[in-house]
Amino acid sequence: MKKPKVVVLGAGYGGLMTVTRLTKHVGVNEAEITLVNKHNYHYETTWLHEACAGTLHHDRCRYEIKSVINTSRINFVQDTVTGININEKKVTLSNGELEYDYLVIALGAMPETFGIAGLKEYAFSISNINGARQLREHIEYQFATFNNDAEKKKERLSIIVGGAGFTGIEFLGELCNRVPELCREYDIDQKNVRIICVEAAPTVLPGFDPGLVDYAVNYLEGKGVEFKIGTAIKECTPDGIIVSKDDKQEEIKAGTVVWAAGVRGNSIVEEAGFENNRGRVKVNPHLLVEGHDDVFIIGDCSLIINEENNRPYPPTAQIAMQQGVTCAKNIGRLIRGQDNLEEFTPDIKGTVASLGEHNAVGVVYGKNLTGTKASIMKKVIDNRSLFLVGGPGLVLKKGKFKFF
Amino acid sequence: MKKPKVVVLGAGYGGLMTVTRLTKHVGVNEAEITLVNKHNYHYETTWLHEACAGTLHHDRCRYEIKSVINTSRINFVQDTVTGININEKKVTLSNGELEYDYLVIALGAMPETFGIAGLKEYAFSISNINGARQLREHIEYQFATFNNDAEKKKERLSIIVGGAGFTGIEFLGELCNRVPELCREYDIDQKNVRIICVEAAPTVLPGFDPGLVDYAVNYLEGKGVEFKIGTAIKECTPDGIIVSKDDKQEEIKAGTVVWAAGVRGNSIVEEAGFENNRGRVKVNPHLLVEGHDDVFIIGDCSLIINEENNRPYPPTAQIAMQQGVTCAKNIGRLIRGQDNLEEFTPDIKGTVASLGEHNAVGVVYGKNLTGTKASIMKKVIDNRSLFLVGGPGLVLKKGKFKFF
The missing domain is CATH 3.50.50.60 (FAD/NAD(P)-binding domain)
Known part of the structure; x- marks a missing residue:
C-alpha cells in the first residue's frame, strides 16, 4: 500500500510546528512527510524588528531547519513555491513539483501596501x-x-x-x-x-x-x-x-x-483559487479549507473569527503555532480514517510589545504589564516559541536571557 | 616683548610631529604655538586601507589630538583652513583667521584623478x-x-x-x-x-x-x-x-x-600662490619655501628630490615625521636668531606593503622581506609611528600587537 503524502509549505511558526508534531502523531509507515521552504533556515518573524534596527544580529533570529526536524522522518526540500493546483493535487516549485494527498499551506504573510504609490x-x-x-x-x-x-x-x-x-x-x-x-x-x-x-x-x-x-x-x-x-x-x-x-x-x-x-496573506493562496480576503482564507474549525478535505491552511494565510467580537483574530505567531499542533493531530486522524477531528480554538496567553531591550507593554493572562516586568515576559514568550519547536536545546542556543 | 606666533596647519604625521617636538625645542616664553586641524582627532593615513575594507575599526586608526599634545603649551584650534595670505602673514579659517610669524604647512595630500571623467x-x-x-x-x-x-x-x-x-x-x-x-x-x-x-x-x-x-x-x-x-x-x-x-x-x-x-598636494597650497607641481612645493634643505624664510612646508605638500636618481621622494608618513623633527628644530633656532639651520635628509629605514593581516612584502634596512617576517615588520613600523608621536602610552592604546 502506498503511504499518503503529506506536504507542508513553509517552515515558519505554523509549518515547523506542524512537521515537528506530525512525527509524534503519525507513525513511520503511516505517511511520507515533505517540508518545503525557500531558505534552509527558519527565522523568528517576531524578532525581525530587532535585526532590522541592528540591535540583534540576524543569525540570532534564525536557525537551520534541519537542526530541529527529524530528517529521517521528514523530507526537507529547499525550494520556492510557485503555484498550487488543487484539482491535480500538485504543488509547483521553482525547480520541480510535488504531489500531495494532504497539503498544509503555511506560507506566511506579505506586506500590504493598500495601493499607496511608491x-x-x-x-x-x-x-x-x-x-x-x-x-x-x-x-x-x-x-x-x-x-x-x-x-x-x-x-x-x-x-x-x-x-x-x-x-x-x-x-x-x-x-x-x-x-x-x-x-x-x-x-x-x-x-x-x-x-x-x-x-x-x-x-x-x-x-x-x-x-x-x-x-x-x-x-x-x-x-x-x-x-x-x-x-x-x-x-x-x-x-x-x-x-x-x-x-x-x-x-x-x-x-x-x-x-x-499591515500584512496580507500570501499571493500563492490567491492564485490557487481559494475564496480569500487579501490572501487570507477562512478555514473551518478543523483548519481545513471549506470544500477541500485535504487542504489545511494555517498561520497568516488563514482567517479565523473571534466570536467574542465577530472580528478576525490578528495573524500572530502564537496562533500559528497553536494551529500547527491541531493541524498535525488532524492529519494523523485523517490518515487513520478517524473522523473525530479536533476543533481549533486560540488560547491567547498574552500579547506583549517590546519597547527596546529593557522595556515593553502588554497583557499577560489578562493582566496589564509595563516596564521591566513586561520586558521579562516578552523574553519568556520569545523563548517559549523556541522551546515549542526545538526543545530546551534550541532555547539554550538561540534564547534571550540577558534580562538586565 | 611679544612672543612670536608659530602656526602649524594640519595634525597629520608631519604637523603632529612638529608640535610635539616644538615644545621640546622652544621654551614656554619663547613662542606661542597654535595647531589647526579640521577634526579633533589625528588619523593614521597609512592604516586607512584597513578601515576602508572594514578589517580594522576606524576608532583604532585615530586618536584625539589633545591626548598627545601638551595643551598648556599648544593652543589647539579645530577649524578648516580656507586660505593662506603670505603677504599679510595670515591664515583664514572657516570660522576666523590667525596671524603668524612662522607658519608650518602640513595639510597633507588629496586624491589626484588626472582629469579622468567620473x-x-x-x-x-x-x-x-x-x-x-x-x-x-x-x-x-x-x-x-x-x-x-x-x-x-x-x-x-x-x-x-x-x-x-x-x-x-x-x-x-x-x-x-x-x-x-x-x-x-x-x-x-x-x-x-x-x-x-x-x-x-x-x-x-x-x-x-x-x-x-x-x-x-x-x-x-x-x-x-x-x-x-x-x-x-x-x-x-x-x-x-x-x-x-x-x-x-x-x-x-x-x-x-x-x-x-595617486595623490597630489593640497589645493590650499596652490591657491596660496607658491610655485608648485600638483600642490607640492619644492622646499629648500631647511624645509623653507624659497623666498619665504617664515614658511615651512612638510609632508605630502612638500617636494624634495632624491639626489641618487634625481626624482622626487614619494610622499610617505616616514618622511613627513622626519621632516617634523627637523622643522621643529629649525623653528627653535630661527626664534633664537640662530642661523645654523639643520638640513633635512630622509633616512629611509624601510618600506613594507601589507597583504592583509598576516602577509606583506617590503624592504627593511635594505633587505627584502616577504610573508610573516614582513608582516611583523609592518606592525613594528605602524607601532613606531605611534611611539614617536605619543610615546609608549599611545602604543599600548592603539598599537598593533596581534601578530599571529
Missing part, C-alpha cells in the same frame, strides 16, 4: 532575513554618508516608520536604542536625527488598553520619536513621503522609510 | 576617516542588497581598485580577508564576487624589487584578485568603469570603484 519601490519592510539585513545596512549607510557629503543633509538621517501597530511600535523601540550607537560610531550629533512615526488610525497600538498606549507613547516620545497620528501616507517617493491630515498635504523628507502598517 | 563623482578614495567609514558601509550595503534584489546582479558584488601602487595593493590585501567574512554574513557564494585591480603602468608596485612584486601578485591572485595591468581607466560611471588597453575599450560593471592611483 511604497513597494521606495519603502523597506520588516518581513524576512534578507530584507532585515538590507534595512539595517541601509540605515547605517545613511549615517556613514552624512559626514562625507559635501553639503550635510539632515533629512538623510530621518527615519520614517509607517504604522504605529505592533510591529511599528516594536521597531521604534529598537531604533531608539540603535540611533545613539550609530551617532557615536559616525561622529554625529543626535540632534540631527529624526524618528517619525506616521499612523493613519486615530490611535497608537489599536486594541491595547489606553493606559498601555499612553505608557508606550510617552516612553518613545521621551526617546525622541515624533508621532503623527491620524495622518495618512499618500505617497512614498525616493526623497521621503507625502502625508495628508485634515486635507492638508505635507512632504516629509527622509533617507529611510519603513512600511510597518 | 572618478570624482562615482569612485571612492582612501583618504580620511569619514570616507573610510562610507566606503566600508558602501561595500557592505552591496552585499546586504544582493540577496534582496528581485533579480540578483553579480556586478553589484564586483569591486574595482584603480591603481596597483602601494595603497591599491594594501587595500586589495584587506579586501581578500574581508570578502569571505561578508559572504558569510550575507549568505553569498564567494564565486559571485570579483575583485579587479586596474593599473595603467606596466607593473604592480612600481619601484619594488621584481621578486617582491611577483610574490605580492601571486598571493593576491591566489586569493581571487584579477589584475589588469597596462590598462588605463578612461571613465568612471555610476555602473562601473570603461578601460582601454591597446586601443580596445571595455566596460567593467561594478557596484564599487575605489580610486587608489
Whole structure:
C-alpha cells in the first residue's frame, strides 16, 4: 500500500510546528512527510524588528531547519513555491513539483501596501532575513554618508516608520536604542536625527488598553520619536513621503522609510483559487479549507473569527503555532480514517510589545504589564516559541536571557 | 616683548610631529604655538586601507589630538583652513583667521584623478576617516542588497581598485580577508564576487624589487584578485568603469570603484600662490619655501628630490615625521636668531606593503622581506609611528600587537 503524502509549505511558526508534531502523531509507515521552504533556515518573524534596527544580529533570529526536524522522518526540500493546483493535487516549485494527498499551506504573510504609490519601490519592510539585513545596512549607510557629503543633509538621517501597530511600535523601540550607537560610531550629533512615526488610525497600538498606549507613547516620545497620528501616507517617493491630515498635504523628507502598517496573506493562496480576503482564507474549525478535505491552511494565510467580537483574530505567531499542533493531530486522524477531528480554538496567553531591550507593554493572562516586568515576559514568550519547536536545546542556543 | 606666533596647519604625521617636538625645542616664553586641524582627532593615513575594507575599526586608526599634545603649551584650534595670505602673514579659517610669524604647512595630500571623467563623482578614495567609514558601509550595503534584489546582479558584488601602487595593493590585501567574512554574513557564494585591480603602468608596485612584486601578485591572485595591468581607466560611471588597453575599450560593471592611483598636494597650497607641481612645493634643505624664510612646508605638500636618481621622494608618513623633527628644530633656532639651520635628509629605514593581516612584502634596512617576517615588520613600523608621536602610552592604546 502506498503511504499518503503529506506536504507542508513553509517552515515558519505554523509549518515547523506542524512537521515537528506530525512525527509524534503519525507513525513511520503511516505517511511520507515533505517540508518545503525557500531558505534552509527558519527565522523568528517576531524578532525581525530587532535585526532590522541592528540591535540583534540576524543569525540570532534564525536557525537551520534541519537542526530541529527529524530528517529521517521528514523530507526537507529547499525550494520556492510557485503555484498550487488543487484539482491535480500538485504543488509547483521553482525547480520541480510535488504531489500531495494532504497539503498544509503555511506560507506566511506579505506586506500590504493598500495601493499607496511608491511604497513597494521606495519603502523597506520588516518581513524576512534578507530584507532585515538590507534595512539595517541601509540605515547605517545613511549615517556613514552624512559626514562625507559635501553639503550635510539632515533629512538623510530621518527615519520614517509607517504604522504605529505592533510591529511599528516594536521597531521604534529598537531604533531608539540603535540611533545613539550609530551617532557615536559616525561622529554625529543626535540632534540631527529624526524618528517619525506616521499612523493613519486615530490611535497608537489599536486594541491595547489606553493606559498601555499612553505608557508606550510617552516612553518613545521621551526617546525622541515624533508621532503623527491620524495622518495618512499618500505617497512614498525616493526623497521621503507625502502625508495628508485634515486635507492638508505635507512632504516629509527622509533617507529611510519603513512600511510597518499591515500584512496580507500570501499571493500563492490567491492564485490557487481559494475564496480569500487579501490572501487570507477562512478555514473551518478543523483548519481545513471549506470544500477541500485535504487542504489545511494555517498561520497568516488563514482567517479565523473571534466570536467574542465577530472580528478576525490578528495573524500572530502564537496562533500559528497553536494551529500547527491541531493541524498535525488532524492529519494523523485523517490518515487513520478517524473522523473525530479536533476543533481549533486560540488560547491567547498574552500579547506583549517590546519597547527596546529593557522595556515593553502588554497583557499577560489578562493582566496589564509595563516596564521591566513586561520586558521579562516578552523574553519568556520569545523563548517559549523556541522551546515549542526545538526543545530546551534550541532555547539554550538561540534564547534571550540577558534580562538586565 | 611679544612672543612670536608659530602656526602649524594640519595634525597629520608631519604637523603632529612638529608640535610635539616644538615644545621640546622652544621654551614656554619663547613662542606661542597654535595647531589647526579640521577634526579633533589625528588619523593614521597609512592604516586607512584597513578601515576602508572594514578589517580594522576606524576608532583604532585615530586618536584625539589633545591626548598627545601638551595643551598648556599648544593652543589647539579645530577649524578648516580656507586660505593662506603670505603677504599679510595670515591664515583664514572657516570660522576666523590667525596671524603668524612662522607658519608650518602640513595639510597633507588629496586624491589626484588626472582629469579622468567620473572618478570624482562615482569612485571612492582612501583618504580620511569619514570616507573610510562610507566606503566600508558602501561595500557592505552591496552585499546586504544582493540577496534582496528581485533579480540578483553579480556586478553589484564586483569591486574595482584603480591603481596597483602601494595603497591599491594594501587595500586589495584587506579586501581578500574581508570578502569571505561578508559572504558569510550575507549568505553569498564567494564565486559571485570579483575583485579587479586596474593599473595603467606596466607593473604592480612600481619601484619594488621584481621578486617582491611577483610574490605580492601571486598571493593576491591566489586569493581571487584579477589584475589588469597596462590598462588605463578612461571613465568612471555610476555602473562601473570603461578601460582601454591597446586601443580596445571595455566596460567593467561594478557596484564599487575605489580610486587608489595617486595623490597630489593640497589645493590650499596652490591657491596660496607658491610655485608648485600638483600642490607640492619644492622646499629648500631647511624645509623653507624659497623666498619665504617664515614658511615651512612638510609632508605630502612638500617636494624634495632624491639626489641618487634625481626624482622626487614619494610622499610617505616616514618622511613627513622626519621632516617634523627637523622643522621643529629649525623653528627653535630661527626664534633664537640662530642661523645654523639643520638640513633635512630622509633616512629611509624601510618600506613594507601589507597583504592583509598576516602577509606583506617590503624592504627593511635594505633587505627584502616577504610573508610573516614582513608582516611583523609592518606592525613594528605602524607601532613606531605611534611611539614617536605619543610615546609608549599611545602604543599600548592603539598599537598593533596581534601578530599571529
